[in-house]
Structure formats: structure tokens, C-alpha cells
Amino acid sequence: MCGETKELEKIRQETERWRKETYPKSKERDVEFNSVSGEPIKELFTPADIEGLDYLRDLGFPGEYPFTRGVQPNMYRGRLWTMRQFAGFGTARESNQRYKFLLENGQTGLSVAFDMPTLMGYDSDHPFSEGEVGRCGVAIDSLADMEILFDGIPLDKVSTSMTINGPAAILWAMYIAAAEKQGVSSDKLRGTIQNDILKEYIAQKSWIFPPEPSMRIITDIFAFGAEHVPQWNTISISGYHIREAGATAVQELAFTLADGFAYVEAGIKAGLDVDKFAPRLSFFFNSHIDFFEEIAKYRAARRIWARYMKEKYGAKNPRSWLLRFHTQTAGCSLTAQQPENNIVRTAFEALAAVLGGTQSLHTNSMDEVLALPTEKAVEIALRTQQIIAYETGVTNTIDPLAGSYYVEYLTNYMEEKAEEYFRKIEELGGVLKAIEKGFFQKEIADAAYQYQKALEKKERILVGVNEFVKENETLDIEILKIDPKLEEEQIARVRKLRESRDNVAVREKLDALEKAARGNDNLMPYILDAVRVYATLGEIVQTLKNVFGEYREQPIF
Template sequence: MSERQKEIKDGLDRWRETRGRMADRDCRFETVSSLPVNDLYTPLDLTDFDYMRDLGFPGDYPYTRGVQGNMYRGRLWTMRQFAGFATASDSNRRYKYLLEKGQTGLSVAFDMPTIMGYDSDHPRALGEVGRVGVAIDSLQDMETLFDGIPLDQVSTSMTINAPASIIWCMYIATGEKQGVPSEKLTGTIQNDILKEYIAQKSWIFPPEPSMRLITDIFAYACRHVPKWNTVSISGYHIREAGSTAAQELAFTLADGFAYVEAGIAAGLDVDEFAPRLSFFFNAHIDFFEEIAKYRAARRIWARRMKEKYGAKNPKSWLLRFHTQTAGCSLTAQQPENNIVRTAYEAMGAVLGGTQSLHTNSMDEVLALPTEKAVQIALRTQQILAHETGVANVIDPLAGSYYVEALTSKMEAEAERYFEEIEKRGGVLAAIDQNFFQQEIADAAYHYQRAIDSRQRIQVGVNEFVNPGETVDIEILKIDPQIEKDQVARLQKLRRERDNIRVRETLDALRRACAGTENAIPRILDCVRAYATEGEMIQVMREVFGEYKEKPTF
């Protein structure tokens, strides 16, 4: 121990002796993920910390301080509100409303039939069409969804996974219809099937053919859609399922490494596809823990990509990410409190260096958001950007003893999980063993027990409750007629299209899926012929089969 460290330790001991006579509040001092928090942090908590190795400068390896050299002094984060409901025309009106209010990117939410690969007239779609997102059955719907929105001037994120290849091809074909070549399209397709097996559960095919479709997208995008983010590797849904921050960090990055390994195994050079991988994280309510999570994520990714996977292009080392405030932190009770929660979560995401951000609306725990609630959520970002001053300084919390110690703690926790996943044979094997699923379930149970026992306070839920209070806010309701109209349009399309051409393109898709040909050009042919999503998915089901999760007890 150096003389300086000894001096600090002696001073800390004296302070603790005095401070020990002061009573603490009767509560647990820990993060929302149950990591214990010291009462005070000093340089003694950073004895192994090396500025250049662990921190460096913004835009420089290992990117702990951010992936751009000037961060928000150069350009603010993209303000992207997740939206989609009812029909394509209804959602189109909402997108134009958001763009008029100052939103700078679009983010598409799809309904459950679309997410699960069913057309709107399928028996399993009954009662679900347009309920939690927009119904997209064919290229016709995608054309309507983006009518009057020039795709060479807007960046679009689409939250779709098992049918991602089909929805992406519909977007590419819509660009063609607008006269926008695929080389000019910018945006992100979530396309993260591994987290579906781990947390969200909206899979269709088994893991192996699902991964094949993803590497097909990698290869096609490299050559034809070079500005597109081909996967949004998502920790968001892992966190929404109940994981801790460390689990979200570790499981998300482990999935990312699995995609990298799959791309390499498919014969692609890592620097061909890795620069277009992006990430999607949750912004939960524990302010400092979330900031530390983002900083640790950048550092881990950069080191692994350079040192393990041999990436030589610095763009392959960059962990670029979108953030959404935590839906699971919102409450149905006293929903106006959700505006405050979302504001704090958004600030954490910005101080953590996000590239784009979605702020949840106060009513999303009850229904799809109303226009008023969406505007408040968007204004939250605009106030954050233009009034609070947080965008003026790059990584302003760097050097904080607490933030740096917590960043290193998050990194260490993630490394511990990586070792365990490796012992189990990798991500696919760990999924098959229900490892991720059990870890998340245990964490969710622990968190809920803490709320139920009032060891963790949730304002308006288990404390600060107003007796007899009722929720009195406007709720968006979807007219049942919407489903009938969507089904009628779909059936009219099937009657009027060239069905011989549709059958030819579907047969070609079947041959591609059964062989080794890249499936994306064949999917594009089907889309251009106005084959429906359900028809294409059915061909793939027949070739690939369906995934069934192993039960665990």
C-alpha cells in the first residue's frame, strides 16, 4: 500500500468511527439487482484501476466512455418512440404525428399474429389482430404503413424476431416501390432469436435453422443493404422477464458472441458483418447500476471482438445500442408516477451513452398509449436533451469512485456468467439445459418477494398508497371492426394477385430452405409477388420444423 493509499485508509477509518455513531435508515442498501452498496466509495475501491486500460477517452478503445469522440456534442441520440397498432393505415397516421412532434426515427411494433407468423385470417389470430401492434400480412400492408414517409430520409427499427427475414424483405421491397435502393436504407431489424428462447418466447423454428436465417441476412446485407443493422441483440426482454442487471448484461453479450461465431462458421469474415451488429438494452430504475451496465458492456464487447474474435476493423469493436425505459418498472397504480420513473430512466440511458432512446408512456402498463401520453413521453426526451444540460459533457460521471467501481463489478459478474455458459457448452446448449430461463425465473421471484414483503418500496403499490383510489386516465381501445376489415383486405389480395407467380416463388423458397442457398433473395421474390407472411412461414415450418421448449421442474 502506497503512502497516499495509507493516508486515505487512515482517514476513512476515522470517518467510519465517527459515522458509525449515526443510525442508518432501516432498509437494505443495495441496487435493484440486490448488489450490496457501500456507504462511501474512495480511491481504495479502485486499486486495480488503470485509466488508459479501463477508461481511456470517448471514441477510443475500449470505449468505456462512449463510441463517438464527441457523443451528444456532435449529435443528439435518436428519439425513437415504439409505435404500431390496429391497421397499417392507423399506424401510418401515428408515425406522421410523431414525426411532426419532433421524433427523429421510427420504431415499429407488430401484433402477435405477425410476430408468430400467422396471417390475420388464421384461426390462431382470432381476437389478436392489431391489438398490441400493427398487423402486417403482405407487402401491401408494408406499403401502406410507410405511405408518404420517404425511406431514404428516416431510420426505422422493427421489433420482430422469428419472421424477421420476411418483414425485412417487405421493408426492402417497399423502398424499391418508393424508388429507394436498398443501399440507402437505414435502420435495424431486431432479429434476435436467441433471446426469444431465453426470455420472450415468441419463437417459431428450432435454433439451428433460425441461426441459418440470421447468417443469410448477414451475408445479404453486407452486399446489398450495407447501412442496415442486421441484429439488435436484445437485453431488454431478458430484463423485462425478471433478470438482474448483471444477467441482462451477461446473457445479452453471450448471445452477441454466439451470433459472431455463427457468422464466422458460415464463412463470413468477422469484419464483414460485425460492424452492423447493434444492441438493445433496458433502462431500469436504479440510476447508477444502469449507467455502469452500459459502460461495462462497451468495454467487454470491444475487448472480446479484438482479442478473441480477431476483428481488425475498429467499427467491429463498437457496441452501439438503443435503449428503452423499463416497462416492468411501470405500475397500473398511480400511473402518472410513471412519467417520473421514465424521466429518471431516460437520464440514466443518456448518461450511459445510448445511441437512441424510447421513453415509455405512462399508460403502457394498461394499454397501448394514447397520443397525449406518447407526446409526454417524447417531450421527456426533448426536455432531457435541450434543458437539463446532460448532453453538454461527454461521460460526465467518469472518475466517480462509485460509478467506476460498479462498472468493474458489473464486468466481473458478466465474466463469471461467461465462464458458466462456456462450461455448459455454449449458448445453444445452455438454452437446451434451461440455464438462462431458470436464472431469470429465480431473479424475478427474488425481486417480487422483496416487493411483497415491503423490503423494496414501490411508490403507490406497497407504500404511499391512497385508499380507495381509482385509475382515471384515457385508455386507447382497438375497435373489433379493425380485425374484420384487415381480414377482408387480405382475402381480396389473395383473389386479385397472380397466384401462379406466388406458387412459383414459394416453391423456390422451399428449395432454398431445404438446401444451402441463401434464402433472402427467394424471400424477396415471394414478397414482391405479394405472398403473405403466413404462406412463407408455413413453407419454412414444413422444412425446418417447429421448436418446442423442454419443460423444467
């Protein structure tokens, strides 16, 4: 060790000599060398920057604690990540056709985007739904719609991710019931529900119920899934939307993991064995444009999660230590100006996700800043993943950037900064208290302001926006347009359903659900019973609102 210390000291001295004597011989560009997150980056990294790094303790081997180098022993040499393009628009029938198109073109998993009324728990004929039905995703009002959405798609053969939060339990129940209609039992189903309500209060704002009943529903889902749907990821703890709201990479990392710890604590408090539900927790991260920063973020996330699950929460099952995650390229990095440039941005962001060890990936389409993607645009996005997988050679070895002085320094730095945030959140009384006090919201707003200010001052260049701009630019790419008639059709469909179903049975099941909500029973079986008799999403949500009320965010000035 003494010889190693002397060697590092010699490197430090030589680095300072190089910095004073050799580096000034070349003129440096007159720009600020900062990451997208605004972190300053020095000109050179050496072994001295990762002094104290213990390979076996801090890196280890793929598939072994602390999983810095990957959650699987062979990573992409064994199987590639799931190529899962996020899709949904109009009615269930139009989205079903898009899913079949994607599967025919080599997509390996489905990812459902729901429209705003569905996200907020309203039926398509509710007054608040007017003008929004099928616009930013697919409208799902009942089990009948879910059956159409997956018509001709065998649910025991595909893995499905559903980006739904406030009403996640209801949409999941509809999926389980749709599988039953196909003759597929729940233990055969594979996929993920996002189900991350904490990040809704922090960033995305599509909540329904107050935090405490929302957390009860989530722990009910954990328990039900562990027993009845064992292959399903019962939550996808999402940093993606935190980043899209304007957070830095460190904030995304820290706030996401803090939410994850809060869910683990809620499960334990509800009397669940951590090793019963933790193996089915998953994560969802953003992949922004700063290549190395993103890679380091994923590596740090795995190491932090493994350590906390093992050492703080006492998980014994190694699967409970694994941080498995889906990645989506950064929607907030895309530009309406020169939209073809977005193909290049997405390719680099996707490559960062792969080099960071993602298990699943969505690549944004070039036109998503303008509208939902066309078939042509989404095909290019999918082909981007396939080119990375089959042509670039980056899947041939595991964690190829490990050992880079910069990458290892950045991984350590991310971990240190995340720990600082964990301490602040703890001092505030935990995640829920920090949400009530507006801590997360203010941190993200400040970061977004700093980023925008850097763009306006041209301290950060965004190609085609504040530099390399085309005068009198006109958009000449095809845009997907949603036919307004689809909303009328969806409204007619849900009204016809209410007339044709057994409304006595619906009333009985909704009353049973309300009684269960006032007690302590697990709510999932009652929600499933209501779904099976074709109670609508809005009816089930309203039944729970009768008991739990609705959440109103505390204004922060």
C-alpha cells in the same frame, strides 16, 4: 507506484476510522441498502475501491478503444441520440397516422411494434390470430400492408427499427420491397431489425423455427445485408426482454453479450469475415430505475464487447469493436396504480440511458401498463427526451460521471460478474446448450422471485403499490381502445389480396424458396422474390416450416 500504494493504504485506514468513529454518530435508516438487482451497496466509495484502475487501459477516450466513455469522439456534442418512439396498433393505416404524428412532433426515427400474430408468423385470418389482430401492435400480412404503413414517409429520409424476431427476414424483405416501390434502393436504407432469436428462447418466447435453422437465417441476413443493405443494422441483440422477464442488471448484461458472442461465432462458422458483418451488429438494452447501476451497465458493456471483438474474435476494423445500442425505459418498472408516477420513473430511466451513452432511445408512456399509449401519453414521453436533450445540460460534456469512485467501482463490478457468467455458460457448452438445459430461464426466474419477495416484505418500496397507496383509487386517465372492426377489415384485406394477386407466380416463388431452404443457398433473395409477388407472411413462414419444422421448448421442472 510505491507512493500511490502508500496513499491508498492511508485512505483505507482513514476510511475504517471514519466508519468506526464518525459514521455511527448519525442514525442510519432501518432499511436494506441494495440495488434493484439485489446487490448490497456500502455507504461510501473511495479511491481504494478502484485500486488498479488504469485510465488509458480501462477508460481511455471517447471514440477510442475500449470505448468505455462512448463510441463517438464527441458523443452528444456532435449529434443527439435518435428519439425513436415504439409504435404500432390496429391496421397499417392507423399506425401510419401515428407515425406521422410522432414525426411532426419532433421524433427523429421510427420504431415498429407488430401484433402477436405477425410476431408468431400467422396471417390475420389464421384461427390462432382471432382476437389478437392489431391489439398489441400493427398487423402486417403482406407487402401491401407494408406499403400502406410507410405511405407518405420517404424511406431514404428516416431510420426505421422493427421489433421482429422469428419472421424478421420476411418483414425486412417487405420493407426493402416497399422502399423499391418508392424508388429507394436498398443501399440507401437505414434502420434495424431486432432479429435476436436467442433471447426469444431465453425470455420472450416468440419463436417459430428450431435454433439451428434460425441461426442459418440470421447469418444469411448478415451476408445479404453486408452486400446489399450496408447501412442497416442486421441484428439488435436484445437484453431488454431478458430484463423485462425478471433478470438482474448483471444477468441482462452477461446474457445479452453472451448471445452477441454466439452470433459472431455463428457468422464466422458460416464462412463470413467478421469485419464484414460485425460493424452492423447493434444492441438493445433496458434502462431500469436504479440510476447508477444502469449507467455502469452500459459502460461495462462497451468495454467487454470491444475487448472480446478485438482479442478473442480477431476483428481488425475498429467499427467491429463498437457496441452501439438502443435503449428503452423499463416497462416492468411501471405501475397501474397512480400511473402519472410513471412519467417521473421514465424521466430518470431516460436520463440514465443518456448518461450511459445510448445512441437511440424510446421512453415509455405513463399508460403502457394499462394499454397501448394514447397520443397524449406518447407526446409526454417524447417531450421527456426533448427536455433532457435541450434543457438539462447533460449533453454538454462527454461521460460526465466518469471518475466517480462509485461509478467506476460499479462498472468494474459489473464486468467481473459478467465474466463469471461467461465462464458458467462456457462450462455448459455454450449458449444453445445452456438454453436446452434451462440455465438462463432458471436464473431469470430465481431473480424475479427474489424481487417479488422483496416487494411483498416491503424490503423494496414501490411508490403507490406497497407504500403511499391511495385507498379506493380510481383510474381517470384516457385509455386507447382498439376498434374490433379493425380486425374484420384486416382479415377482409388479406383475403381479397389472395384473390387478386398472380397466384401462379406466388406458387412458383414459394416452391423456389422451399427448394433453397432444403439446400444451402442464402434465403434472403428467395424471400424477397416471394414478397414482391405478394406472398403473405403466413405462406412464407409455412413454406419454411415444411423444411425446418417448429420449435418446442423442453419443459424444465
